[in-house]
Amino acid sequence: MWSFADFTWVNTSLAIATWAFIVGGSTALMVGFRDGVLAMIIGNAIGLSFMVLAATAASQRYGSEQYTMLRGAFGVVGVGVLVFTIVLITEMGWSSLLAVMAYRAASQITGEVTGRSSPNTARSSPWERWSPSAWPGSSSPAAPSPSGVSTPSSPPVWRSSSLKHDDLPRHEHVMGRAQLSCTHRAVRGRHAELHDRRGVQHRRRGLLVPIMGSLARMAKSRRAALWPSFLGLFLATVLAQTVGLAAALTLGESDPTVWMVPFGGPLLGIGILAFIAFANITSMSSIVYSTVLAIRQSSGQALAKVPWKGLSALFFILPAIMTFFPQFMYEQFMLFVTYSGAFLTAVCGVALADYFILRRQRMNLRELHLGQQGTLYAYKGGVNIAGLASVAVGAVLYVFLYDPVSLETNAAFSYVTASIPTVLIAAISYLVLSKVLYGRGTSKEAAPKVSAS
Template sequence: MSSTPDHATEAELQRASTFGSLPLLKHERVWGAADFTWVNVALAIATWAFLVGGATALLVGFQQGVAAMVIGNAIGLSFMLLASVVASQRHGVEQYTILRPVFGLVGVGVLVFTVILVTEMGWSSLLGIMVGRATTQVANTAFGTEFGPYSPMVTVGALVAILVAWYVLSRGPVTIGRLNGVIGPGLIVVTALMLVFLIVNTSWQQLLAAPPLSPFDDPRLNFMIAVEFNVGVGVSWYPVMGSLARMTHSPRAALWPAYGGLLIGTLLAQIVGMAAALTLGDSDPTVWMIPFGGAWLGALMLLFIAFANITSMSSIVFSTVLAIRQASGNTLAGVPWKWLCAGFFVLPAVLSFFPQFMYERFMAFVALSGAFLAAMCGAILVDYFLLRRQRVELVHLYRPGRESVYHYHGGINWAGLAAVAAGAGFYLWLYNPITLDTHPVFSVITASLPTALVSGLVYAVLAVLLYRRRGTGGFEHVRSPSEGVGR
């Protein structure tokens, strides 16, 4: 009897790798640098990015706003990508499986079913609502209707967008990548046209002279809050990037395409949104695209952006549903992929009935989710790069209970969860995004990067005291980098 697996077995193994936690082999990694670049561009230029630009315009004018967006996104993306992309791409492992050494099996589940799930459901509902707003504007132009920006038809459009995103998502990452290969370049063209429309219909001088919409009395505080908000935007990509990056051929096809694609795509859309907010009082292109672009061209561009939001939603949810499946242990292992995805979309569908609430809480949502994600990144970076020296024993990621060197009492690495709690607490001490109260030192150091540093320091101290000195938690398997990487 031949020991070679038949085609059905090979297909099932590949499916388990793609939709499960098994490491991807080289021939299963389907994205090159260009593919991953367009995936990230299509992710970045979604309608919510225009809202980020509009929120930045509340605090600063155009020139300071561009500086705040460049600085903030560059900082946030830097430590976020190091924490998410490097390990997953190198080992081909889904990013929440490879977090088991940092937080423990149960600890990962705690974070996935709280921080990650709430963050990604919030983003998904916001993207759906924006699709609803775009389609209602097109309907108003085409049929003479008068649907408002928060009317029930917006909810209907959002629900349809969620349904389409579920269908795209159920087809897997290859379909998502192919769609983004078309959507990504198209979004760059559409966004550039938007900026041209804005300048032609207003003026460059008017844009540069426009004051911020609702600033505080302290100009320095305005700028630092704008920077911090954009750092939070950069960090907010953490929940999806590792699981997407493991689909790439090589480290070179992962890290820089992710950084460049997200940075360039985000900045393009944010600058357009900020310019629109400063000159027109509204950053949402669903409001001004048709008046500026004309009925047909404006409507077509809005529909294109709406579909791009759907592909962004699909990419976001792909990684999150993978995380849910892994964090649940055996509970959800047998549930078909399409039904897991459907289950994820239940809360975003409910939130789509409250479009005004989601819009008005946008800035606080970004900052609060960024507080916890930045703290997670700090602990992850210290664990992987400093304490474990980029060494992971892959077989032990999958061994149950005490058979794994990454087993912790109760399934929780308390150093990891304590570091996240300490980092998030430090963030909220520096800056409360709900009340907008800030500590004086915030105007010098902002919040997200210091949060990651504090979290990393807490993790380093506790991990050494609780586990490394006792030879547990897999630290006893760490060798020098010259001795190779666990395979």
């Protein structure tokens, strides 16, 4: 069982992988350092506030992973639909990307130790689409849209040349950054910048939502689940993203595997790179653990006989293959992740409404495990239509307010964000549909914490 401090470290290791630096670096496309840090603080605080509450509270209280706890909101088959579509693909993709990032860090260390140029410093990953260095020589990488929000004006220029250590600092990129920032600030309001920045954060939420409940069930107390989840993820993420932002603005590169050694020196640089490489691996560990649990829970008896190790190995087959196609992953997979974030935001809204309002924090463990054979959480076809329909409604609203790919936004976005109304509308929709479809306005779990069988 994890104490407050234990779980804080778990969340820190989950948060501080390479992607955090790169996401921080993408902020440099839109704002300067001060506004970027503030935007990251606000974006993470908003996103984590409802994600942590939705994912950890029920699992910690009942000691069960979140996909079992979500059977009430979506039904046994409904949870399976989410797991085998959004969650499985998302987490497989993230595992592949984290493996690439861990490889890059390890390869850089090897290159330093052996004195050979590290091949992985070649910018072969489409992350640069989101980083300042994706726009070499371009002073106007983005053009303002009619709504006043910039969109990429052309496909990102792919940098094929290898980045050598002596390229740093690359003054031309620093100058390009300054021009870039001025251009953006000229055409965009501060709030639009801020909220755009926050939009970038939701890709990370797609990674964390499916994981947190399965980890939080091992926390000793409700406070040891809630606060370390929020503070551990928040502080570590903001720290790493701030470093990535600063590096992007000053060195023209947010990826620490590129600049850490030349910037920090052989000893410190290699030490920190080793830490980052392992942090990617710990993030992968959290992902595979939670996802394999979800697969097992959502597959009925189909995979019950498959050993845990075998199922974990099966999970890694596709991610392992995809590591050979990083460009495809970064371009196509990130597109998927971007939209899946909209769905997972709505899932949080439904989960919050189901656990805190509809069921008043009371779940029946036996009924949850009985599923369709029980009474409380059995739905026609195993699907709680109210839950899945509400997720769809929320996701549509999210994309209406903010298209995370084109960056087009609705006017209301600058004031209410996309996440907050998505969570609220998904929650309200779920409560209304539950009442209409199933006549449920209050918890049927009643007083007993766990009913007698």
